[in-house]
Amino acid sequence: MFDSALVDALRLSLQVAACSTALVALPALALGRFLARREFRGRTLVEALAALPLYCPPTAFGFLLLRAFRRDGPLGAQALGFDLDVLLTWRGAVLASAVMSFPLVVRTARVAFENVPPRLEHMAASLGASRAAVLWRVTLPLARNGLIAALLIGFSRSLGEFGATVIVAGNIPGRTQTLATGIFDALQVGDDARAVQLAGWSALLGFVAVWTSEWFLRRSRSAV
Amino acid sequence: MSTTLEIQLTLPLTGFTLALEHATNSRALGVVGPSGSGKSSLVEALAGWRRGARGRIRFDGATWLDSERGVELDAARRAVGYVPQDQLLFPHLDVEANLRFGCTGDEALVERVLRVLEIEPLRTRGVATLSGGERQRVALGRALCARPRLLLLDEPFGALDRPLRRRILPYLLRAQREFGAPFVLVSHDPTEIAAVCDEVLVLREGRVVARGAPSQVLAPGGELDEGFENVLRGRVGAVGASSASVDLGGVVLEVPRTELAPGECAVISVRADDVLVARAAPRGLSARNVLPARVDDVVRGPAARLRVELAGQPLWVELTEAAIDELELTRGAAVFVVVKTRACRVLASAGPA
Numbered sequence: 331m332f333d334s335a336l337v338d339a340l341r342l343s344l345q346v347a348a349c350s351t352a353l354v355a356l357p358a359l360a361l362g363r364f365l366a367r368r369e370f371r372g373r374t375l376v377e378a379l380a381a382l383p384l385y386c387p388p389t390a391f392g393f394l395l396l397r398a399f400r401r402d403g404p405l406g407a408q409a410l411g412f413d414l415d416v417l418l419t420w421r422g423a424v425l426a427s428a429v430m431s432f433p434l435v436v437r438t439a440r441v442a443f444e445n446v447p448p449r450l451e452h453m454a455a456s457l458g459a460s461r462a463a464v465l466w467r468v469t470l471p472l473a474r475n476g477l478i479a480a481l482l483i484g485f486s487r488s489l490g491e492f493g494a495t496v497i498v499a500g501n502i503p504g505r506t507q508t509l510a511t512g513i514f515d516a517l518q519v520g521d522d523a524r525a526v527q528l529a530g531w532s533a534l535l536g537f538v539a540v541w542t543s544e545w546f547l548r549r550s551r552s553a554v
Numbered sequence: 555m556s557t558t559l560e561i562q563l564t565l566p567l568t569g570f571t572l573a574l575e576h577a578t579n580s581r582a583l584g585v586v587g588p589s590g591s592g593k594s595s596l597v598e599a600l601a602g603w604r605r606g607a608r609g610r611i612r613f614d615g616a617t618w619l620d621s622e623r624g625v626e627l628d629a630a631r632r633a634v635g636y637v638p639q640d641q642l643l644f645p646h647l648d649v650e651a652n653l654r655f656g657c658t659g660d661e662a663l664v665e666r667v668l669r670v671l672e673i674e675p676l677r678t679r680g681v682a683t684l685s686g687g688e689r690q691r692v693a694l695g696r697a698l699c700a701r702p703r704l705l706l707l708d709e710p711f712g713a714l715d716r717p718l719r720r721r722i723l724p725y726l727l728r729a730q731r732e733f734g735a736p737f738v739l740v741s742h743d744p745t746e747i748a749a750v751c752d753e754v755l756v757l758r759e760g761r762v763v764a765r766g767a768p769s770q771v772l773a774p775g776g777e778l779d780e781g782f783e784n785v786l787r788g789r790v791g792a793v794g795a796s797s798a799s800v801d802l803g804g805v806v807l808e809v810p811r812t813e814l815a816p817g818e819c820a821v822i823s824v825r826a827d828d829v830l831v832a833r834a835a836p837r838g839l840s841a842r843n844v845l846p847a848r849v850d851d852v853v854r855g856p857a858a859r860l861r862v863e864l865a866g867q868p869l870w871v872e873l874t875e876a877a878i879d880e881l882e883l884t885r886g887a888a889v890f891v892v893v894k895t896r897a898c899r900v901l902a903s904a905g906p907a
Contacts, residue, residue, distance in 0.1 A: 452603045453642040455629040457656025457700045467655070471646045 335503055335512075340531060342420060343508040346495075347488035350427035351481050354435050358484070359477060362439025363469075367448070384433045388493025391429055395422075395498045420506050422499035427488035435484035442476020442550055443469065475550035482543035489535050509535070559583070559704070559738075560612040563619075565599055565760075567592055572599075572760035582730065584751030584768060585740045592760040593740045594639070597708045600738065601636045602629035613704060632704075635697030635735065639709040641689045643681040649692050650677040656700030667695045670732050671725050686714050687722050694725065698733050705737035712742065719743065720823075724902035726750055727821065744772040748785035749821050749901050769868045773853075773861070783823040784869050785901070790818045797842070797895050805865035808842040809898040821901040826859065826870040828897035832890045833881050843893040849883055862891060 361380060365373070383391055398405045399416045407413040416422045446469050454464040470477070492510040499506040501515055509532045516525035558579045565572040572592040585593050599607040602618065607626075611619040618627045635656075643652050650664075653673075657664055668674045671691045676684065684692065690710055697705055710726070711719040727750055730737070741747050747754050748768040756764040756771060764771045773782070788800040788807065798814045800807045800822060809822055835844055850868065851861040858875045860883060861868050869891065883889065 447642075449603075449638070449640075449642055450644060452601075452629060453636065453638075454644075454655070456601055456603075456632070456634060456636045457696070458630055458633070458658075459656070460630065468644060 335507075336527065336531070338504045339507055339509050339512040339528060342423070342506070343489055343510070343532075343535070346420060346423045346427055346491075346508055347485045349424040350431060350488040350491075351435075351485045353424060353428045354432050354484055355481055358432055358435035359439045359480070362436045362480070363443045363465075365436070366440045366443035380436050381433045383430050388426075388430055388491065388495075389497060392426060392494035392497030395426060395429065395494065399425075399498070417498060418500045418502065418506065420499065423491075423495045423506055423508060426494035426498040427491040430491050430494055431484040431487035434487050435480045438480035438483050438547075439473075439477055442473040442480060445476060445550065446472045473550070475546045479543040479546035479550060482539050482546065486536055486539040486543065489532065489539065558612070558614065559736075560610065561596075561600070563596070563599055563607060563609040563611065565592075565595055565604060565607045567595055567760060570760045572596060574755075574757075574760070574762055576755060576762065576765065578753055580751075580753035581736050582751040582753070583736075583738045584747035584754035585738060585757060586742065586744060586747055586754060586772070587757035589742075591757040593757055594708050596757070597636070597638075597706045597738060597740055600632075600704075601634050601706055602627060602632050603636075633700075633702055635700055635702030635705045637690075637693045637697050637705070637707045637710045639712045641693035643684075643689060643692060643696070645681055647681070648677070649673060649679050649681060649684070652681060652692055652696050653677075653699050655696060658701065660699075660701070663701065664699055666732070667698050670728055671695045671698075690714070690722055691725055694729060698729060698735070702735050705735045707737055707739045709740050709742065711746065719746070720899065720901060723749060727902040744768070745783040745785060745823050745901070748772055748783075749823070773859075773870060782826040782870060782872070783899075784826060784829075786822045786824065786864070786867050786869065788820055788822065788865075790814045790816055790820050792816065802865040802867060805845050807845065807893070807898060808895045809900055810896060812900045814900060823899045823901050824869070824893055824897055826872040828893065829869065829871040830892035831860065831862070831871055831873060831877070831881065831883065832892060833887075835890050836892065839892065840894070841892045842895045843891075843898075845891050845893070847889055847891045849885055849887040849889055852878060852883060852885060854878065862889060864891060 365377060396417065397403050399414060400406050402408050405414060416425055450468055451464050454468045459467060490510055495508065496511050501507050501511040507515065509528050513525050513528045516528060558577065560577040562575045563572065572595050574596060585596060587593050595604060598604045600611060607619060608621040609619065617625050618632055619625060644655065653664055653667065668677065671694060673691050673695055676688055681689065681692065694710065711722050714722065723746060730750060739747065739751055751768055754768045754771045755762050786802055788802040791799040791801050791806065793811060793814055793816055796811055797808050798811045800809055800820050807822065814820055845864060847862040847864040847869065849860055850863045853859045854875055858873060858878055860871045860873065862871060871891065
């Protein structure tokens with residue numbers, strides 16, 4: 331049941347999803363907080379741009395990343411003077427997953443921050459708390475469950491990421507092959523049993539992550 | 555207030571603009587007015603929660619707002635203790651952590667607040683489990699623990715029914731006496747204002763329509779009236795088994811005993827429609843208080859009423875025009891007011907004056 335190829339795909343999937351969630355966490359939560367509290371010109375534009383990966387084909391983003399990181403691309407070895415070594419590596423898979431999960435994390439985090447009554451933050455300020463203290467002592471604790479849910483949703487999305495990943499990182503068994511790309515590989519070679527096995531594991535991991543995020547979302551709604 | 559609060563404020567609201575100019579050094583400023591008259595907006599502007607406020611606000615020599623000079627001090631730097639109607643307790647913290655939120659490490663102050671407001675037994679409770687009255691006391695305590703220079707109390711008892719409000723009121727008086735912070739109290743309840751404030755503003759659609767001492771400004775028959783209650787102050791004398799005597803300043807009022815102790819200051823309320831007036835001292839009555847007074851003002855019409863002076867304190871009496879005529883009640887007339895002991899309600903008692 332656990333052959334080494336399956337173990338590799340499982341390990342890589344979890345590794346990529348964890349790293350991509352870590353990479354996305356700070357900017358996505360910060361943008362979520364910003365969009366939840368600030369009114370400014372061009373807000374709709376920022377929202378639309380941040381949501382783009384949700385509506386564009388992942389292959390289009392994969393292609394753009396490929397262009398950006400290839401040798402003569404704007405983030406390639408020629409332009410930077412050194413090689414970031416992203417393409418066809420597991421780091422490429424992390425980057426592709428991060429880009430594709432970013433909008434979901436931003437969106438869920440924004441809702442989590444919006445659910446914190448601004449008047450509680452005003453109250454904290456009136457009690458002498460600095461902006462950082464308001465964030466740390468009131469906003470983050472009250473938004474905590476929603477933010478954990480946001481990160482879990484990002485993690486789930488990363489686990490399922492295929493289109494952009496396969497273009498940027500390829501589908502190299504043991505190096506860049508995840509559960510999602512592994513299923514495609516198994517189908518290509520007609521190994522249905524393997525495809526079923528990989529799909530089963532994908533579904534199980536996805537279910538656990540999404541179920542946990544729902545649990546946190548439910549708690550976040552009753553927290554405030 | 556021992557310190558001066560100067561307000562010159564313009565704040566656009568839905569349907570009208572709050573435009574107010576007032577300077578005061580009273581210790582307790584009351585703000586009354588019908589719903590939607592701009593009371594809460596005024597308090598939020600003082601707290602620094604309202605963007606868009608124009609004009610000047612100065613307190614104790616510090617400028618909080620000066621829109622001409624582009625000065626708008628952050629809420630965090632105004633050092634106000636704000637107790638809003640919805641309390642805004644932090645739901646993720648227990649009572650003690652709420653109290654300590656704005657505290658600067660003054661343990662003795664926290665313990666004193668816990669004791670004075672009688673919230674010690676609640677200290678480890680989650681705020682979701684508190685009753686309405688407990689929430690109000692915790693919110694007041696949290697504001698006091700932050701050592702505010704000015705307390706802003708926006709309908710602090712508004713969500714409570716009248717009997718509970720009357721039970722909470724003593725805590726406010728105690729806080730006023732023990733912690734000494736001047737405050738602005740917004741209320742719908744003239745009795746509350748009369749019991750704790752020495753100056754009152756009446757707002758209507760964002761404008762001040764009356765200002766002055768509560769005894770002058772708050773009178774029955776107004777739109778704020780829902781069974782007008784007079785507020786009297788005096789010193790507790792003898793305390794008997796079921797009643798206590800309160801010296802109003804030469805005239806002694808017998809009131810229910812409650813928890814009064816000799817020598818304390820007491821704040822007593824008496825409904826204007828619970829007071830009888832007689833031209834001669836009646837005999838053979840069950841009412842324990844037959845007190846000499848002098849008619850100070852006579853208001854005729856459907857809501858006829860008198861103001862009498864009882865030991866130097868104003869007391870409104872509601873009666874009919876026919877009674878005014880029959881008893882020939884005119885300004886300066888000597889009368890006796892008759893009040894049952896049980897019609898007197900002890901709002902609060904405080905330590906020796």
